[in-house]
Every structure is written in structure tokens, then in C-alpha cells.
Amino acid sequence: MKPSDQPLVATPTTPVRQPLLEVDRASVRLGNTQVFDNLSLTVGEGEFVALLGSSGCGKTSLLRTIAGFIQPRAGTVRVRGRDITSEPPDRRGMALVFQTYALWPHMTVAQNIGYGLKLRRLPRAEIAAKVAEIAALLGLSGLEERKPAALSGGQRQRVALGRALAISPDILLLDEPLSNLDARIRLTVRQEISALQRRLGITAIHVTHDREEAMVMADRIVILDAGRIAQIGTPEEVYNQPASAFVAAFMGAENRLRLNAGPATEGDGRLRLQAQGGTPALIATVRPAVPGPCIAHFRSEAAELHEASAAAEPTAGFLALPGEVGQVSFPGGFWRHVVATPAGALVVDAPKAWPAGSKVDVHIPQTGLFVFPDEQG
Numbered sequence: 001m002k003p004s005d006q007p008l009v010a011t012p013t014t015p016v017r018q019p020l021l022e023v024d025r026a027s028v029r030l031g032n033t034q035v036f037d038n039l040s041l042t043v044g045e046g047e048f049v050a051l052l053g054s055s056g057c058g059k060t061s062l063l064r065t066i067a068g069f070i071q072p073r074a075g076t077v078r079v080r081g082r083d084i085t086s087e088p089p090d091r092r093g094m095a096l097v098f099q100t101y102a103l104w105p106h107m108t109v110a111q112n113i114g115y116g117l118k119l120r121r122l123p124r125a126e127i128a129a130k131v132a133e134i135a136a137l138l139g140l141s142g143l144e145e146r147k148p149a150a151l152s153g154g155q156r157q158r159v160a161l162g163r164a165l166a167i168s169p170d171i172l173l174l175d176e177p178l179s180n181l182d183a184r185i186r187l188t189v190r191q192e193i194s195a196l197q198r199r200l201g202i203t204a205i206h207v208t209h210d211r212e213e214a215m216v217m218a219d220r221i222v223i224l225d226a227g228r229i230a231q232i233g234t235p236e237e238v239y240n241q242p243a244s245a246f247v248a249a250f251m252g253a254e255n256r257l258r259l260n261a262g263p264a265t266e267g268d269g270r271l272r273l274q275a276q277g278g279t280p281a282l283i284a285t286v287r288p289a290v291p292g293p294c295i296a297h298f299r300s301e302a303a304e305l306h307e308a309s310a311a312a313e314p315t316a317g318f319l320a321l322p323g324e325v326g327q328v329s330f331p332g333g334f335w336r337h338v339v340a341t342p343a344g345a346l347v348v349d350a351p352k353a354w355p356a357g358s359k360v361d362v363h364i365p366q367t368g369l370f371v372f373p374d375e376q377g
């Protein structure tokens with residue numbers, strides 16, 4: 001199947017809970033850019049969904065379409081079955097938290113949190129009670145009278161979150177809310193948002209380009225590639241069963257090999273895979289079942305380094321490639337090696353350092369290989 005023949009909508013592999021939000025065959029064009037076309041997505045009640053993809057793939061545009069700031073040229077957006085495509089943003093029961101916090105600088109923490117409630121003309125006492133509740137929930141008690149300029153980045157983002165939660169939205173939309181925070185604070189706020197979302201049972205859609213953030217926060221991850229849904233699944237599914245070479249690489253299996261697959265000589269259903277210059281490997285369980293050119297992806301930690309051997313016999317269960325260690329580094333916990341092989345440079349992690357210049361064999365077990373037909377091959 002050529003990429004253009006692939007379905008636009010990836011089938012979720014896990015059942016969606018009671019649907020709360022449905023984006024149905026939506027198309028969005030901005031200026032001359034067709035951002036996405038015929039895109040469908042269902043989000044269940046109480047679910048935390050991450051929209052993950054590289055810069056420019058359309059994550060923010062999809063979120064803004066859901067929020068009502070972008071009007072799709074075709075398709076509908078529904079909440080609990082009700083068509084809200086033409087409803088303005090403030091009538092959708094959603095709250096959006098931005099990357100830049102977007103707090104009112106002249107207002108105090110309490111006024112910022114209570115802003116949406118004031119717009120809804122709630123009685124003062126009710127606003128004060130709700131603000132106090134939210135401030136306590138988010139660990140902001142005691143800071144209510146401060147202005148945003150007198151807060152840390154993490155505290156500001158919690159105020160922005162508080163302002164969103166104060167209006168009790170059906171759906172919380174998070175547009176890279178953590179990307180302006182430094183790495184350590186980001187981990188804390190990430191956990192706080194996750195815990196809060198689960199405690200309140202609120203439905204959340206979170207835009208991020210950070211794979212780990214999506215993995216640890218979301219129930220399901222939607223991986224977008226140039227306006228198309230490349231895969232929808234739980235973190236384990238997209239990590240362990242990537243649906244395409246793109247998803248495999250995006251989920252960290254960045255080593256890429258062109259392989260040739262043929263039937264194993266024994267005729268027992270196994271495939272004989274061979275990388276350029278490598279020993280043929282007899283492999284049982286990988287896709288594709290059909291012989292031909294294919295692309296394999298694997299993670300740097302899935303491979304092993306061994307002393308070079310002259311073996312040219314087919315090996316069972318793993319690919320073997322001769323190589324020479326180039327650059328060696330220590331990212332922490334393991335040693336990372338760039339290994340030159342006839343099939344190209346590969347990155348391989350190992351518990352010990354192999355000095356630069358070592359002649360090695362790279363072994364890649366079939367359990368760590370993600371193999372896909374090579375459409376271009």
C-alpha cells in the first residue's frame with residue numbers, strides 16, 4: 001500500500017470510553033497551507049489524550065479547531081453528540097491553557113483565577129470561595145494577592161491552570177503548557193497536572209512535541225505526521241507496536257536499516273533478513289510476512305555489541321552486522337557508541353565502553369526490530 005492509499009484515520013486499538021468529544025472528518029486550511037484534511041478523532045469522557053508530533057504537523061491547529069478559534073472548512077466537532085462546530089469558543093465548555101500562560105499582568109493571582117467566573121457574573125462570595133478552593137488545590141494559597149510578575153514560571157503556569165479549572169470546563173485543552181518551564185520544574189508541574197486531571201476526572205487534550213511528556217501523562221497518544229494521524233494508541237502500544245517506520249522513529253527507534261527479506265531456506269515460514277554487508281538472519285516473528293525490500297528500525301538500547309567474529313553462517317533470531325566503533329560518550333547509566341557498519345552508522349548503547357576503533361559485531365535481536373515494507377524500495 002502506498003502512503004497515499006493509507007486510511008486517513010488510524011483505527012484506535014483500544015476501545016474509547018464513552019465518547020465526549022468527536023472531531024469528524026474535519027478539514028482545516030490556513031492561508032495556503034492545508035493543515036489537515038478529513039481528520040477524525042474521538043476522545044472519551046475523563047480521558048487524557050496527548051497530541052504528539054514534530055513542529056508544524058498541525059497539533060496546535062487541531063487543538064484550536066476543537067476550542068473554536070479555527071473554523072474547519074469541512075467536518076464537524078461534537079461534544080456529547082451535540083454539533084458545536086459553529087459555537088463560539090466561550091460556549092463550548094472548554095478551557096485552554098497556553099504555553100505563554102497569558103495571565104493578566106495587572107491582576108492579582110486571585111483575580112486571574114476568578115476572571116472567567118467574573119465574566120459569567122457569578123456573585124462575589126461564590127467567586128471568592130471557588131478561587132480559594134482552586135488556590136488550595138494548586139498549592140497557591142498565600143499567593144492570592146501577588147501579581148504574576150512576582151511569581152516563578154511554575155507558579156504562573158499553575159495560576160493559568162487554575163483560571164482554566166475555575167470555570168469547571170468539560171474539556172481542558174493544554175497547548176504545550178510546560179514548554180516554558182525549566183526541566184526540573186517541568187517534571188513537577190507535569191506530575192501535578194496528571195494527578196489533578198485524574199483526581200478531578202476531567203477530560204484533557206494536551207499538545208506536546210515531547211515524547212516522554214506524552215508517554216507519562218496520557219491515557220492515549222495521537223501521533224500526527226504532516227496533518228495525518230499516524231497512529232492512536234496507549235503509550236505502550238505506540239512504543240512497542242509502532243504502526244509505521246515514521247512512528248517507530250518518532251518513538252525513539254531511530255536506527256534505520258534497509259533490509260532484504262526472503263523466505264528462509266528451511267521453508268518453515270521464517271524470513272531470511274539481510275542488511276547490506278551483514279550476516280543473513282533467520283527471523284520468525286517480524287512483519288512483513290511478504291518477502292521484498294523492507295525498512296527496519298530499532299532503539300539504541302535494543303542492540304548489543306560483541307567481539308568481531310568471522311561468522312558468515314545465518315544466525316537465528318538476530319541480525320548481525322560487522323562494524324567499527326567511532327564516537328563513544330556517556331549520557332549516564334550506559335555508554336553510547338556510534339558504530340560504522342556497511343549498512344550505515346548505527347547508535348548502540350552498552351553497559352561498558354568499547355574504545356573507539358574496536359572491531360565489533362552489532363547484534364540486533366528480532367524482538368527489538370520494527371520491520372516495515374519499503375514502499376520506495
Ligand SMILES: Nc1ncnc2c1ncn2[C@@H]1O[C@H](COP(=O)(O)OP(=O)(O)OP(=O)(O)O)[C@@H](O)[C@H]1O
Nearest residue numbers: 030031032033035054055056057058059060061062
Ligand atoms: N495563520 C496561519 N496561516 C498560514 N499557515 C499557518 C497558520 N498557522 C499555522 N500555519 C501552518 O499550519 C501548519 C500547522 O501549524 P501548527 O501550529 O498547527 O503546528 P504544530 O504542530 O502545533 O507546530 P508547533 O509544534 O511548531 O507549534 C504549519 O505548516 C504552519 O506553518
